[in-house]
Amino acid sequence: MKRLGEGEPAAILYRVTDGKSTTKTKLSTVVLPEEILAFEKEYLTVLRTQLASILKKRDKAKERRVDKLLASSRKKLQENNGKVLIKGSKRGSGRRKRMRAVRRAKRLREERSRQ
DSSP: OOOOTTSSOOOOOOEEEOSSSSSSSSSEEOOOGGGGGHHHHHHHHHHHHHHHHSSSEEEHHHHHHHHHHHHHHHHHHHTTOOOOOSSSSSSSSSSHHHHHHHHHHHHHHHHHHHH
């Protein structure tokens, strides 16, 4: 009887479950050292196909709307020569909006100075 680590390299045991709590499906297989690369290649192919259906799809329409809003806010700043039209008080609920506008104007002025 051979002991582990003597002679030839030992095989690898892979165990996989489907991750569901009830009626969990369990699979296991033993892979020989010379077949590891081929096994991992096939396993990753199967894994990718399964994950593709689970992953969240990108909402391209939402991305376009956000890009359009950002472009319009940049255009407003350009029309005002980079000056921020301050609406509301310096403190309170409008402060965050005002500070964002100040930062946008600052970035716009920096971009113009570089050009």
